[in-house]
Amino acid sequence: MEQELTFSDLGISEEILKAVEDMGYTHPSPIQAQTIPQLLEGHDVIGQAQTGTGKTAAFAIPIIDQVDPSVNKPQALVLCPTRELAVQVEGEIVKLARFKRGVSSTCIYGGEAIDRQIRSLKKGVQIVVGTPGRIMDHMQRRTLNLDNVSIIVLDEADEMLDMGFREDIEMILSAMPEERQTVFFSATMPKPIMDLTRKFQTDPKVVKVLRKELTVENITQSYYEVKSPLKLELMTRLINLHQFNLSVVFCNTKRATDEVTEGLIARGIQAEALHGDLSQAQRTKVMNKFRKGHCSVLVATDVAARGIDVDNVEVVFNYDLPLDEENYVHRIGRTGRAGKSGMAISFVTGRKDNFKIRDLEKFIKTSIHKLDPPSATDLIELKKDQLVKDVYKVLSKEEDNQLFEETIGQLLAEGLSMDQVALALIKMQMGDVLKVVEEQNFEVDFSRGDRDRGDRGGRREGRESRDRGRDxxxxxxxxxxxxxxxxxxxxxxxxxxxxxxxxxxxxxxxxxxxxxxxxxxxxxxxxxxxxxxxxxxxxxxxxxxxxxxxxxxxxxxxxxxxxxxxxxxxxxxx
Structure with missing residues (x-):
């Protein structure tokens, strides 16, 4: 019956209901339906959920409804592993609190001038979202007082521990009032997380989104077997074939993100790289360009991509397969959001990748289908169809065509036929396509040394890679x-x-x-x-x-x- 629940069934305020309705949501997700009532009742909660399941609203709604707008002191604290996720979470809180008079929030993180953050805290806010390191900075400067904080949320707690924030987290939790709600959200529940829950929580309620719910059903998952040096060519063809407006490409290294970005730009595709070497200002600029559609492809590493929250991403490319299964689920969760459909496309370059695909299928309990790469003929047919549609679209517009008709008359007066004029114009439109698109053999030959090797590999390197791979x-x-x-x-x-x-x-x-x-x-x-x-x-x-x-x-x-x-x-x- 959970699927029939509406937000009005969860006991939340009219102001929040109005905000949720304005955001276009009618039914709570499983994590929201199970978590919101528990938090409103004052329980500590352990929530296991991935990015893209609606977990931000699951804790943000109860926080907004429970803070006292008349007290301009921090009453709720949300810890996030990265600046991007912190900004995303605070942005969601702002949207949900838009009709709650007097409720304000701020986001504090490293890489930004601390003076602005100090002014924001002095002005008075009820909700603080930030990264552990910068929260600790403000505590030590005594610009952030936690005496009035009654609820703390650790979002993506497993990521924070993996990034080395355990000591900061324990110090923050220890500095808070004993009478409080402590909430952990984590994609996985390893022993270090459970150790923290035993130490800092009181009789927590466990809310777990089952694995089959973690992989969004409206995401089509597939993979292509492709020679490593031809991955960029294949991805370019797929982007052109499907006419994707917004795409996210995941690579495992910073160097690869730069190389792939440069390759896409050279092929006429607007792309931007997002990785840890960029300053906060650069990362913000890149994300703004992507959100506004000024670049169509975002090429990112896993850590840098934390906090990407763009509803209209149509496809996620795993240019490199992720190092573990959890990251795969995080990656594909960037598409298929807000009830929309999405695609997740992975590239397999050798036997090891094939085994990894099988492991991923077991983990997500869903088949990942193998597809054949599009041929040059497919792309040319696509261009032809698109040209026909464009012609109909142009002719359907009611406008003054006198100048164009005069030009046609001039061409005919030169002795050209209408067919010759049309042929020349089509050549002008499609000639470049014929030059660029060539038949390619993308198929990986598993019996030879081109498997499991890098873009600059050869038979010797392939053999060495396989020998090391076995050990x-x-x-x-x-x-x-x-x-x-x-x-x-x-x-x-x-x-x-x-x-x-x-x-x-x-x-x-x-x-x-x-x-x-x-x-x-x-x-x-x-x-x-x-x-x-x-x-x-x-x-x-x-x-x-x-x-x-x-x-x-x-x-x-x-x-x-x-x-x-x-x-x-x-x-x-x-």
């Missing part, structure tokens, strides 16, 4: 011995042109080889296939990287974390 994610030896987990490699000598790095994390930190490969590849742009042997001991780890990339890896990774734990990384002295 990449070795399980720890359960029979004891040296107490280390490792990728098998030649014990007598390190691979040539490789440097050995020391990392201060080991098995006690639950670090696995794929965590290290994923972190280094994702943050530094060094291809995962080029990372060599990995030896994981109880308290530390050794990893081999190309000598030419060693300094770059050390510089970038020193300011990063693995599984939320800060790194000390340096050249091995041994």
């Amino acid at each position: 990449r994610y070795a399980k720890s030896d359960s029979r004891g011995g040296s107490g280390r987990e490792r990728i098998p490699r030649d014990k007598t000598a390190r691979e040539p042109n490789m440097a050995r790095l020391f990392i201060n994390l080991g098995k006690k930190d639950r670090i696995r080889p794929n965590d290290i490969v994923g972190a280094i590849a994702g943050e530094t742009g060094v291809p995962g296939r080029s990372i060599g042997g990995i030896d994981i001991y109880d308290n530390f780890t050794f990893v081999d990287v190309p000598s030419k990339d060693a300094d770059h890896v050390i510089k970038v990774m020193k300011s990063n974390t693995i599984k939320g734990k800060p790194l000390n990384i340096e050249l091995s002295k041994g």
Whole structure:
């Protein structure tokens, strides 16, 4: 019966109902229907839900209805892992509170001048949304007082822990009044999250959106097998074939986002890159361009894409398959929003990707269908059909055509026939298409060395990639011995042109080889296939990287974390 519920059945105020109606929503989502009554009754809540399920409104509506507009002090605090998500959440709160007189909110995060935020807090607000680091800054400056806060929400709590915010979160929670509501929203519920709930919550109500509900039913999911160097060509064809207005493309590294963006622009497609190297001002500018349709394709990494909230995204491309299943669900949740249909298209470049597709199907309990790439003939037929529609559209307009008719008369007076004039005009419209579009063999030959290799690969690199791939994610030896987990490699000598790095994390930190490969590849742009042997001991780890990339890896990774734990990384002295 939950599907028949309306927002008026949830016990929310008339002002909120009016705002919800203005936003075009009639029926609450499952997470909203289950969470809003619990929060209005004053319970602590653990909510398991993904982006795109309506979880923001699930906690924002009760917050807005419970704060006292006559008290201009922070009464509710929402913590988010990224600036983008914080801005998105606060924007949703503003929309929902538009008819609630006296209720105001502010968003505080790093990368923006703190003076503006201080002025906003001094002016007086009831709801504060922010990132843990900047919230801590304001607490230490005593510009944010939590004495009147009666509810705190941790949005995407698992992401915050993975990004190393656990200590900040515990300090913030410890500084709050004991009499409060504590709400956790998380896509997954790993042990660290459950440890926090036991420590800081009181008899929480668990609200769980089942996995089958996490993948939106109106998203068509498919994949194409394609040679790695031809991924850009295939994606360009698909964008042109389907005439997508807004698309999001996901890559696993910052370097890849820049390369794909440049490739799309070179093909005449308006694209912008979004990744961690951009300043907050640059990221805001990119997102504004995308929302307004001034660029049609947004190319992003997973972390940078947190907080993308654009209802009209028609397709998500997994240019690189994500490193884990949860990220896949987060990615495709960027389309198919607000009741609209959407598409999720993934590119498979080798056997390993094929296995990953199978794992994704098991995880989401939905089939991902294999499709054949569009041919040059398909694209030409599309252009022909589009031209015919454009002709009818132009002729249907009532306007003064005298100038154009005079031009036709001039051409006919030159001795040309009407057919020749029409042929010349069609050539002018479609000639470039015939030059650009060529028949391509996108098919991946799994019997040869072009599988599992990068865009600049060759047979030798393909073989090396496969050899390492077989050994990449070795399980720890359960029979004891040296107490280390490792990728098998030649014990007598390190691979040539490789440097050995020391990392201060080991098995006690639950670090696995794929965590290290994923972190280094994702943050530094060094291809995962080029990372060599990995030896994981109880308290530390050794990893081999190309000598030419060693300094770059050390510089970038020193300011990063693995599984939320800060790194000390340096050249091995041994």
